[in-house]
Amino acid sequence: AQKITQTQPGMFVQEKEAVTLDCTYDTSDPSYGLFWYKQPSSGEMIFLIYQGSYDQQNATEGRYSLNFQKARKSANLVISASQLGDSAMYFCAMREAPGYKYIFGTGTRLKVLA
Amino acid sequence: SAVISQKPSRDICQRGTSLTIQCQVDSQVTMMFWYRQQPGQSLTLIATANQGSEATYESGFVIDKFPISRPNLTFSTLTVSNMSPEDSSIYLCSVGRGREIMNTEAFFGQGTRLTVV
Numbered sequence: 001a002q003k004i005t006q007t008q009p010g011m012f013v014q015e016k017e018a019v020t021l022d023c024t025y026d027t028s029d030p031s032y033g034l035f036w037y038k039q040p041s042s043g044e045m046i047f048l049i050y051q052g053s054y055d056q057q058n059a060t061e062g063r064y065s066l067n068f069q070k071a072r073k074s075a076n077l078v079i080s081a082s083q084l085g086d087s088a089m090y091f092c093a094m095r096e097a098p099g100y101k102y103i104f105g106t107g108t109r110l111k112v113l114a
Numbered sequence: 115s116a117v118i119s120q121k122p123s124r125d126i127c128q129r130g131t132s133l134t135i136q137c138q139v140d141s142q143v144t145m146m147f148w149y150r151q152q153p154g155q156s157l158t159l160i161a162t163a164n165q166g167s168e169a170t171y172e173s174g175f176v177i178d179k180f181p182i183s184r185p186n187l188t189f190s191t192l193t194v195s196n197m198s199p200e201d202s203s204i205y206l207c208s209v210g211r212g213r214e215i216m217n218t219e220a221f222f223g224q225g226t227r228l229t230v231v
Binding site for chain 2: 031032033035043044045047050052053089091093095096099100101102103104105106107109
């Protein structure tokens with residue numbers, strides 16, 4: 001079974017609009033971490049935001065926020081006020097015990113339209 | 115944060131040969147990871163390399179094909195052995211701090227773009 005599922009291979013959003021990128025995960029461990037990364041065409045991996053399984057509040061970092069619904073096992077990334085520079089591949093990842101490795105979803109390619 | 119230097123950045127290799135990729139970190143880190151990424155695809159974990167122990171390989175990856183060294187807390191190598199065109203990919207080194215601390219992000223090197231001809 002897939003640990004991390006991103007069902008949107010590609011998304012378009014108009015500049016200055018908000019967009020939600022979906023991520024669902026599968027784990028039986030009560031302690032885990034969820035991460036979102038951005039990978040522009042240059043190939044570098046840029047960390048965006050983190051959500052812990054015990055966190056009571058949804059994480060926010062500037063224009064990025066994470067809509068964490070634990071019962072549904074979803075951790076959707078919301079980008080507000082999209083910019084042209086947000087065009088990139090976005091990956092959701094999970095970290096859990098016992099290996100503490102980072103497992104990535106298949107990614108969503110976001111294109112921001114002017 | 116951690117700064118990761120990965121070498122080479124790219125290479126073109128003949129089939130049947132081997133390539134060793136180096137990963138140098140500017141600080142001591144507990145966990146190092148090696149990933150493979152086809153262009154436009156996701157990151158697939160090859161193995162986890164912890165200093166002082168054998169690397170732990172994911173399903174579908176074996177030590178004979180991808181031997182890994184981790185001689186100290188700042189350095190690791192991944193060798194792609196007996197290469198075939200199917201090994202053409204981007205290989206990424208990544209580090210993570212504090213295996214007992216969940217809320218630390220992974221940091222990545224710039225990747226090695228390997229083409230096997």
